[in-house]
Amino acid sequence: MNQFRSGDAMLTDWRAAAGRFEAAVGGAVLGQDRAIRLLTIALFARGHVLLEGDVGVGKTTLLRAVARALGGAYERVEGTVDMMPTDLVYHTYLADDGRPRVEPGPVLRRSEDLSIFFFNEINRARPQVHALLLRLMAERTLTAFNREYRFPNLQVFADRNRVEREETFELPAAARDRFLMEIGLEAPRDAGARRALVFDPRFHDTDALIAAIPGAVLDHAALPGIAAAIQHGIQASPAIEAYVIGLWEALVRPGDAGIRLPGIDMEALVQGGASPRGVAFLVRAARVRAWLEGRDWMVPEDIRAIFPEIMGHRVFLEPIYEMRRASIVPDLVRAVFETVPAP
Numbered sequence: 001m002n003q004f005r006s007g008d009a010m011l012t013d014w015r016a017a018a019g020r021f022e023a024a025v026g027g028a029v030l031g032q033d034r035a036i037r038l039l040t041i042a043l044f045a046r047g048h049v050l051l052e053g054d055v056g057v058g059k060t061t062l063l064r065a066v067a068r069a070l071g072g073a074y075e076r077v078e079g080t081v082d083m084m085p086t087d088l089v090y091h092t093y094l095a096d097d098g099r100p101r102v103e104p105g106p107v108l109r110r111s112e113d114l115s116i117f118f119f120n121e122i123n124r125a126r127p128q129v130h131a132l133l134l135r136l137m138a139e140r141t142l143t144a145f146n147r148e149y150r151f152p153n154l155q156v157f158a159d160r161n162r163v164e165r166e167e168t169f170e171l172p173a174a175a176r177d178r179f180l181m182e183i184g185l186e187a188p189r190d191a192g193a194r195r196a197l198v199f200d201p202r203f204h205d206t207d208a209l210i211a212a213i214p215g216a217v218l219d220h221a222a223l224p225g226i227a228a229a230i231q232h233g234i235q236a237s238p239a240i241e242a243y244v245i246g247l248w249e250a251l252v253r254p255g256d257a258g259i260r261l262p263g264i265d266m267e268a269l270v271q272g273g274a275s276p277r278g279v280a281f282l283v284r285a286a287r288v289r290a291w292l293e294g295r296d297w298m299v300p301e302d303i304r305a306i307f308p309e310i311m312g313h314r315v316f317l318e319p320i321y322e323m324r325r326a327s328i329v330p331d332l333v334r335a336v337f338e339t340v341p342a343p
């Protein structure tokens with residue numbers, strides 16, 4: 001069982017390529033192994049990612065490094081309060097001859113080859129812009145210039161600044177459900193990495209740092225096919241299926257599962273969320289993790305390793321608890337793991 005069956009040699013080769021990809025990104029981005037592993041899982045699960053963190057912790061650098069090592073067409077925009085949805089689709093200007101011109105905007109510039117669309121500071125853009133982006137994320141299509149564009153390889157990576165969250169436009173809950181993962185990024189704790197980031201000039205010139213990463217380590221055009229092969233090739237035993245459903249039930253109805261957190265009314269805490277789409281994403285990503293770990297079946301750790309980043313943002317709390325989400329949700333997840341017996 002610990003080998004992929006014959007005919008799955010392709011998945012084995014791709015696992016080696018995924019390792020080279022992680023090494024390439026990790027060579028430029030210091031002390032972020034967990035975030036790099038999660039982004040790699042997201043790439044092979046074909047999911048969109050929201051990266052959140054303090055100012056200057058390397059969010060942009062990490063996403064640029066991923067785009068470089070992945071190869072394929074990449075576009076990036078920076079959210080601003082005056083951005084209009086149409087700014088993503090086209091821009092108009094007066095040419096030298098004095099006539100108006102229309103040019104494709106960032107989403108259409110690479111036509112249907114676009115593989116990573118990076119939305120910097122997404123929470124500075126207004127809801128109208130979010131709406132367009134969400135449609136693009138959900139349907140991977142866009143109608144413009146009297147035709148429909150299809151983006152079969154597209155993945156959206158957005159980032160937002162944790163510090164400014166109150167002053168800007170929060171993403172609606174429905175929007176956040178479309179992201180496979182929300183990954184929190186913090187400065188590395190390791191003293192050596194911290195010293196290198198501050199004293200080694202290699203980390204002060206982001207363009208040079210990114211340029212030194214080997215380009216196109218993965219064949220991005222083949223990714224959707226490999227992603228599908230992973231989903232079909234990795235098995236879930238009945239015990240794992242029961243475990244996932246048990247975790248889901250306990251997360252949504254922690255009181256019924258016997259979970260108690262100090263000072264919290266467990267019957268009122270969770271108001272909703274954790275949609276079937278979210279749990280299906282969880283299993284998708286867990287299969288990718290199992291594959292990266294060299295197995296063709298899932299174990300409980302495949303689920304637990306990605307659970308916080310996939311399920312955490314999908315739980316809607318009673319408003320009085322929402323302000324303390326950052327501490328309550330991790331406690332809840334920990335309690336869910338302790339309560340639901342692993343097979």
Ligand SMILES: Nc1ncnc2c1ncn2[C@@H]1O[C@H](COP(=O)(O)OP(=O)(O)OP(=O)(O)O)[C@@H](O)[C@H]1O
Pocket residue numbers: 028029030031032053054055056057058059060061062161188197203204205206209
């Ligand atoms: N873990 C890291 N590895 C490599 N470089 C880093 C890391 N953290 C920060 N840096 C360096 O710090 C600088 C700022 O990083 P970056 O612009 O990616 O941060 P950011 O989180 O996107 O910031 P902002 O919130 O302002 O958008 C860059 O020069 C980058 O190379």
